[in-house]
Amino acid sequence: MSATTQSAKKKNFIIRFFTMNTSREVGGRTLPLWRQIMLQLLALFIAFEVMFPIMYIITLSFSSKTTRPSTLQLIPTEISLTAYQQVIDRPTANPVTFAVLLRNSVLLSFSVGFVAILVAVLASYAFSRFKFKLRQVLMVLVFIPLLMPGVGLLTPLFLLLNSFRVADCGSGMIAIAPFTACAQGVGKLLFNLRDSLFGVGIAMTAGALPFAVWILKGYIDTIPLELEEAAKIDGADANQVFTRIVLPLAVPQLAVTFFLSFMGYWQEFALPWLFLTKPQDYTLSMTLYNMVGQYASSIPWNRFAAMSVIVALPVAIIYVALQKQIVSGLTAGGIKG
């Protein structure tokens, strides 16, 4: 008899242990230990799935050999910073320093992000708050770059930007194409819009607009109209409503939009690669592209991996730090329904 009570107690203890509430919350929904363990296992499995290719890159970046990895290795066996040192000392075959590449990358993606939110917030305000005849049509037009990928428009864009040039004709004459031109056969090209960071920046801004308008409009839609009506009663016109009420309230969302556009163009390589020819205009992402050849055996794997880590790390840190804001920013428009 005593044996049976013993086993009942034991069983009782095991059951109690596995159904223990682990949610550290009093009342409300409880999370028994067995479910906690199951969920932890699932979460760890997903974390492994996510980290698998990332660890692969990190391991490669710490290797001192440029050869292609022949075995699967996820944990670095040697910590060698040779690859990092090499890409920072001499990122490309051209005489251009890492600092210049970094400056170009930051300059390009920063200005694209900044101009994109500036232009997009004006447009989103108009789309969100005004009723006008062409509203629907214009809004569809704004989304065209999202539908029509840059690849499909490359040739005419190239030709268009290429036609804006400044040339020195000698003897103090300066010709600005397409308006004036030097005499046939003379003239030294000073500036070509297509072959400049400025031209590439304009081209990228148009591509960044639809996404920026989309999430900014979604956010402005959620700003309560009552605030604006109160301001209007106090005599504010539409411009004042925009600068005094909508703009200050939209700052967090502007920051999120800026960062997301910044990130997208921080990674962009195709457009600059096709348009820019001067090594001093190259960006970090272009260097990455430069390393990837047609065949996997020709890639300098450790340097490629090190460069990937260098390009991805700053964005990853900001993304993780701003995660809460990004999450609420991206979903702001969707919840109103």
Add this chain to the structure above:
Amino acid sequence: MATLAAPVKPSRKIRTFKFRRAILPYLYLMPAFVIMAIITFYPLIFQMIISFTDFQTKDLLLQLKSPKLHFIGIKNYVDIFTGGLPVQNFDFFRILTYNFWWAITNVAVHLPAGVLIAVALNTNGLWFKRFYRAIYILPVVIPPLVIATVWRNIFDEQYGAMNQLLTTIVHWFGSVDPVRTRWLFEYKPPIPWLLPNGPLPLAYYAMMIANFWLGWPFMALIATGALQSIPKDLYEAAAIDGASNQQQFWNVTVPLLRPAMIPAAIYGFTMSFNLFSFVYFMTGGGPARTTEILVTFVYSLVRDLRLYGAAAAFSVIIFVVALVVFLITNRITRATETYSE
């Protein structure tokens, strides 16, 4: 006299006020449309014009003024639709079907996975929640070029991690042969009946696996944001009414997630539909153009074949297809409506 002048003045004032009010939205839209006129609309119209010509490399300098440029009517379009382009293994409707299939299957896999993972991770009192959330968004921030290169190497025939993993698993079951699956180059479709119009080679499945890795974290990110905005008392009320966890999921979580997930799904669809850099670097459209999507094909028309006229016609077709998709999805999401409507 004063009585005559008085009614005129305010009416003019009102008229100017009305006029200002009418043009104000257009002023706000002007910067956006100036940039887009240069970068998007002009190239688009240019593409439409040269899509009716035999534009070639020799016309690049003088463009439309080139004396050698011939208007050839709709020949480019006819060539595309009937497979008359000088390109091997080209069938427009197969590429179109594949492109839609590729985008739809991607979203169909990413969306449920993202939502389920977000729901699992949103459980009250789960340990290390913030750590997992930080890890799970990493795929979003890695440049697509790096992702494609790494996954291409993972699916490599000889040195790839995937084949090595499979070899280890097969060894447990007593086999000694190393697995040598030609993931990216095997032409024979493993499931021939899946898409009758276009064979889906092994490379398609390899790309689905790689793009799954890339795609679900974004969906989970959106779903997490939407989940956090669902009031907790809804669940409590459901629990008091005796709803099980499953019932709560279907009757509370799913309907409240819908408004946030539909735009996300459509955004995901557009992104997958035009996923240029990933497809281009992973398979380059191979083997035998079976994994080619519309944008990678138009790029190869320009870059490898220099058929500018045909490429322009192809771009115009992509544009029309995308516009139709957008107009349909816009009906569903109502993205372009105003707040008050």
